[in-house]
Each structure stands twice: as C-alpha cells, then as structure tokens.
Amino acid sequence: PANRLVAGELEARWNKALARVTEVEGKIAAHDAATLAPILDPGSLATLAADLKTVWAAPSTDARLKKRIIRTVIHEVIADIDPEAAEIVLVVHWIGGVHSEMRLPKRRRGQRNSTSADVIAAVRQLALIANDDLIAGILNRNGLVTGNGNRWTRERVTSLRSHHRISVYKPADDGIEPWLNLGNAARLLHISSRTLRLAAQAGEIDAIHPLLDGPWIFSRAALSTSSARAITERARQNPKYPTGSHPDQQSLFSSITSTDGCCDA
Structure with missing residues (x-):
C-alpha cells in the first residue's frame, strides 16, 4: 500500500509538470505568432554585407567570431582538385542559395611558401x-x-x-624604454609629434620606419644627440614653423647670390 501511495504521488506530479510544459509551449507559440519578422530592404542588406567585410578584416576579430560568421552565412564548402591546372577548386554553398567557385594554387611536392x-x-x-x-x-x-x-x-x-628567433616585446622594468614610438619620443623632447616626424622624414634624426602605414621608431640614444637638441631648440625658437621657414617664403640669400652673379658677368 505504501508503494501505491508513492506511485500515485509521483504520477500526479508528473502530470502537473506535463501540463505546465504544455502551457509554456502555448505561450511561446502565441508570442512567436504575434511577433512580426523584420523586413530588410536591399539597401540594408548591402550595408550589412559591407559591415561584414569590415568586421572580418578587423584586427580585433578573433578566430571564434570568424567561425560564427562562417556558420551563419555558409551552408557547406565542397572541395575538389583540378590536376591539369594544379589547383584546388572550392565551391561555396551560401545560406541564401547562391554558389561561388574559388580556385587556389595547389602546393607541389617539395614546394615551400616562405614569408617575404x-x-x-x-x-x-x-x-x-x-x-x-x-x-x-x-x-x-x-x-x-x-x-x-x-x-x-x-x-x-x-x-x-x-x-626567426626574434625577441618578444616586453616593457622595461624600470619604465625607461630603449625604443620609443613617435608620440613617446616627441613627449620626451617636449615637441609635437608632427615636428619630430617631419625631422625624421628629412633625415635630421635617426629613426626607423618599417612600413609605409606604420609607426616611427626612435632609439632613446638618438633622442639625446646634438641633432635632437637642435630640433628641440628650433621648435622652441620658432613655434609656428618648428621645422623651418614657411614653404611659401622666398630665400633672400639665393636672390642676392643670383644678382651678384649677374653683375659679375
């Protein structure tokens, strides 16, 4: 008899739980039916596509986010090999139903792709x-x-x-960095970044500029040379044009030299 009472209690609880599940499912279905799906115009879709490229190319986008993007927009990728062209053929099946073909060079036996x-x-x-x-x-x-x-x-x-056994960057323990970027170097000399950059471009101070769209690098030793002091002094004496005379200003001495030469002739 005791077991029958326990079984009856469990059955009652089970039925109550099933009723609750049915009730919740009904509420979810009613909510979904009342919610209208957003309608996107072609312009909005084009904007999203442009933003997708920006997000994908952003340095802050890690591999995890890129995987989520791929799973969202790509259904499957089928790979094949074209032996005559020595290429790998990839057919991308997008979620929207469009197919795209990509061809990549197939690495030949013994071939090594080295970084520049x-x-x-x-x-x-x-x-x-x-x-x-x-x-x-x-x-x-x-x-x-x-x-x-x-x-x-x-x-x-x-x-x-x-x-290639290149040491990793580590901030100096004492805070005195042997190498500085443009902003920190300019602050050390108490001049503007533009003044220091123009001086470096003119070859007035030693600097490293590895890439066109990249930072300028200065050694702390170069910032304590007479060249650096001359740049600082010039900026102090002529704060409006710290890198030299105004580009539109004509040289008086070149005119005098030219005139003297003419007279001597």
Missing part, C-alpha cells in the same frame, strides 16, 4: 615597441600576408618570431 624577407625585417623592427597583436594589425593594414597568403594573426606573428 621584407616582412620578417619589418617584424624584427616592430617587435622593438609592439606586441604580437599590434604587429599583426599593422601588417594587415599594409596589405601584407603570410607565405601561404593568409592574413596575420597574433599566433602567426608569434610563430614567425619564434622561427
């Missing part, structure tokens, strides 16, 4: 002031890729450094 020596040299110099995350962003911003044609990530920069 210029990229390695740039990483060696950038590692003086930047960590691997920042270096990857700078390389991508300059349109540089790995030996296999991939975008740079922190992991790939770390692997490149390790392979």
Whole structure:
C-alpha cells in the first residue's frame, strides 16, 4: 500500500509538470505568432554585407567570431582538385542559395611558401615597441600576408618570431624604454609629434620606419644627440614653423647670390 501511495504521488506530479510544459509551449507559440519578422530592404542588406567585410578584416576579430560568421552565412564548402591546372577548386554553398567557385594554387611536392624577407625585417623592427597583436594589425593594414597568403594573426606573428628567433616585446622594468614610438619620443623632447616626424622624414634624426602605414621608431640614444637638441631648440625658437621657414617664403640669400652673379658677368 505504501508503494501505491508513492506511485500515485509521483504520477500526479508528473502530470502537473506535463501540463505546465504544455502551457509554456502555448505561450511561446502565441508570442512567436504575434511577433512580426523584420523586413530588410536591399539597401540594408548591402550595408550589412559591407559591415561584414569590415568586421572580418578587423584586427580585433578573433578566430571564434570568424567561425560564427562562417556558420551563419555558409551552408557547406565542397572541395575538389583540378590536376591539369594544379589547383584546388572550392565551391561555396551560401545560406541564401547562391554558389561561388574559388580556385587556389595547389602546393607541389617539395614546394615551400616562405614569408617575404621584407616582412620578417619589418617584424624584427616592430617587435622593438609592439606586441604580437599590434604587429599583426599593422601588417594587415599594409596589405601584407603570410607565405601561404593568409592574413596575420597574433599566433602567426608569434610563430614567425619564434622561427626567426626574434625577441618578444616586453616593457622595461624600470619604465625607461630603449625604443620609443613617435608620440613617446616627441613627449620626451617636449615637441609635437608632427615636428619630430617631419625631422625624421628629412633625415635630421635617426629613426626607423618599417612600413609605409606604420609607426616611427626612435632609439632613446638618438633622442639625446646634438641633432635632437637642435630640433628641440628650433621648435622652441620658432613655434609656428618648428621645422623651418614657411614653404611659401622666398630665400633672400639665393636672390642676392643670383644678382651678384649677374653683375659679375
């Protein structure tokens, strides 16, 4: 008899739970039916597509987010090999039903894809002031890729450094960095970043500029030379045009020289 009472109680609780589940499912169905799906116009879709490229190319986008994007927009990818063209053929089936074909060169036996020596040299110099995350962003911003044609990530920069025995950037324990970027170097000299950059471009002070769209790098030793002091003094004496005379100003001495030459003739 005791077991029958327990069984009856359990059955009653089970039926009550099933009724609750049915009630909740009904509320969810009613809510879904009352919620209208948003209607996107073609312009909004085009904007989303442009934003997708921006998000994908952003240095802050990690592998996890890229995987989520791929799962959202791609149904499947079918790979095949074209032996005559020595290419890998990829057919991408998008969620919307469109198919795209991509062809990639197939690595031949014994072939090695090495990273450009210029990229390695740039990483060696950038590692003086930047960590691997920042270096990857700078390389991508300059349109540089790995030996296999991939975008740079922190992991790939770390692997490149390790392979070529390039030391990782570590802030100095005493806060006195041996290498400084443009902003920190300018603050050390008490001049503007523009003044120091123009001086570096003119060759008035030693500096490293590994990439066109990248940071300027200055050694602390170069900032204590007579050239650096001359730049600072010139900026102090002529704050409006710290890098020299106004570009539209004509040279008086060149005119005098030209006149004297004419008279001597």
